[in-house]
Amino acid sequence: MALLRAETPAPLAHVHELALGIGGAESNLAIALARLGTPVSWVGRVGADSLGERVLRELRAEGLDVHGTVDPEALTGLMIKERRTSDTVKVWYYRSGSAGSRLTPADVAPGLIEEATLLHVTGISLALSDSARDTVLSAVARAQAAGVPVSFDVNHRASLWCDRDAAAAAYREVAASATMVFAGEDEARLLTGADETASVADLARSIAALGPDQVLIKLGADGCLALVDGTEHRQAAVPVRVVDTVGAGDAFVAGYLAELVAGRPVAERLRTAVTTGAFACLTPGDWEGMPRRHELALLHQAEPVSR
Template identity: 35%
Template sequence: MDVITLGETMAMFSPDTMGKMRYASQYSRKFAGAETNVAIGLQRLGFQTGWISRVGDDEFGKGLIHFVRGEGVDVSQVQADSRAPTGLYFKEIRHEQDVYVYYYRAGSAASRMSADDIQETYIAQTKYLHITGITPALSESCFQAVMQALRFAEKYRVPVVFDPNIREKLWDSKQQARERLGQIAKQADIILPGVSEARYLFGDASLEQYAQRFMEKGASTVILKEGSKGAHFFTKDSHGFVPSYPVERVVDPIGAGDGFAAGLIAGLLEGLPLEERVAKGNAIGAIVTTVNGDVEGLPDADELARFTQVKKGDVDR
């Protein structure tokens, strides 16, 4: 296995029209979650991924498993829970630059994940473990599941990629978020925060200071994302900036960060230099914004190559 991830994926409802959700009468049902977005993005680029989670033993849960399995992701570690439902969320696209997300996930099956759901042999056989800051915020048992996965990763020297992906409303307090995300950061080799997330964790500081704070916790590489501007990368011996790829029209920005993570990890697996890994992440993040839906815009290798060639041609002209 190239990459294993764990977390909640939900049934997602997107209105067929723009505007406030109160006026929407028809919705398209899709499936999405940060961790499966990354797993599916990597699968489309030719890598093997696995996902650990729980879903409700209901029609949404069954459809979700079929969907993720259909994308090639291993779902052998996903349990159907008859005592809790599959989570739901709704998108509200007021206009292309104004997207809201409403979650109905309290008490969901995924929030009942625990350390017992993490199989040592499963973590031991992967090349990378991908973790987000969403999963540990879902419940105490989910936090313990993440920490168990990290312990197994450390035992078998599996590098950890950590995307803080902060969802402030899921945490009991800012202090709890800072403490627990800090604990996870100590176990991570590569950290992918947005600049606003670094500010949430550490307060006002320079980009260099943010990177230093993360590296003091043990990270070897820190990527600070600035959305449509691009991303800054930092290691002990180097730092730099890779501009993003401009797109003519942003249709749906949700999922761009997960696309970035998929591209960066793909570059890791391919052995690319750090700057090229970041560029691949930027490219996939940009592509994702051009399509409505979290995974619908994730490219395969040919689509990614065409996009970067076209954009390079635009720059050269």
Template identity: 35%
Template structure:
């Protein structure tokens, strides 16, 4: 395991975060009597996990100048995420969604159309790039929100390439946000092929592009220097430019709620990259972080151990997965 490294460089996460209303005690939405308000967003989930791991991280977005917007920034700041660049819009509202959790997936009802975050534009990307991050993390949720958000993501990928900033893109296909699967398939493929590191679930690849294996996904998404294909409870596969693919089995986990595990996996993998670890260790860190998320009812979770111990497990000679 690397020793005595300099503090890792900053990561910036760019995208919408909403308030999330979750029934207490894991009860169904239609019978629960009490609820908890939480903070949830693909990119801020990654930011919160990285902050817990000791990575300097900023989250850039727009929020309504309302109570939910204030709560989101307070919650993110409390976990160590820098929110200094968040823009508050008077007279506009922060997005909200209701979550009906279950062990095999959640039913989600969004109240986010016309949210403050849906007005994001390339100008917000310039704000993010002003941090001069080592990594800009994006997801496929953002381009589905509006035309200006889609333009922002395209601009981000182009600007980062010009400035030598590494881009991390999680496909994060959310069918309810797209006008049709065909539109999503075309746009997400173009964006993925413009990024440096791409994360995609094999189930997403099947739904979007009718692909049945990680190798088929790599043939389609051939441009990124790194492609990580997550195959649920089975394994994750990392493809580089020329090296043979690296496969690491997932850990056996009793799933309490699956949403947020993909974001957690991305945070673990990025943590390994920032520490210049080999692909095997990066994938292990992804599994360790995803495992913690799978046992939490919320999208956000507490990391399963200290960063130092997680690094030690990731770099050990043996692995408990499979």
């Protein structure tokens, strides 16, 4: 999507300037992976408009292998971030009938999934339209048939769903076919139907019972809990002075997947995940703060000036 962002705290009704960029969970993750040195192919649909051109241009500039269908009959989706206070952000979506919502299984080229190391999808696409949901399910089925691992980030967006039960059912369908599932604590409760008495570890075990052998619960400032092949792991967050948390979850997933693809052990995957997540919180924007691999040590060094 295109992204308009208020730079200062105020109601949008009184904001006079907005910064133009791009955003979206899948794009954020893809850029973060590319910056960490992982080759990435991105599949999506944009409108035949200047905003669509901006989206594709930015993704290509970040080194992604872009498979972008340009739709002449629909506009590029838009989101606007309203910074009502210095600590809170409200996101407004304008996606109904957008080019992205018209994604179809035919937009995913033959062989693209079958030749991949891993397929990553999110719950956002499931909410956009019937055709977008069909595209996700088709992609997952193709990955399964080819023996390609499937990564699923729930990424629940309440404003895109009219029914929580429908959202939960859709998430469970994909989670049952996934190799790994990422979720925030509230998303995990939605996915499993668990009440507030269930612990985070209970939530991870309930998700694992659906089928995935790797479950990661993102806990923000409290780090994360991972259940990998039945073994529980915990990782503390990297403390930072937060500017904007949007994109931090996507960065976390990217850090984990980059190390997974590289064949690194769980502990290293988790350390990189919380580090990339912390980096994403340091700057405004959804993806601009994603780190390069050589920058990962910056948050752990004592000397603030490098010479």
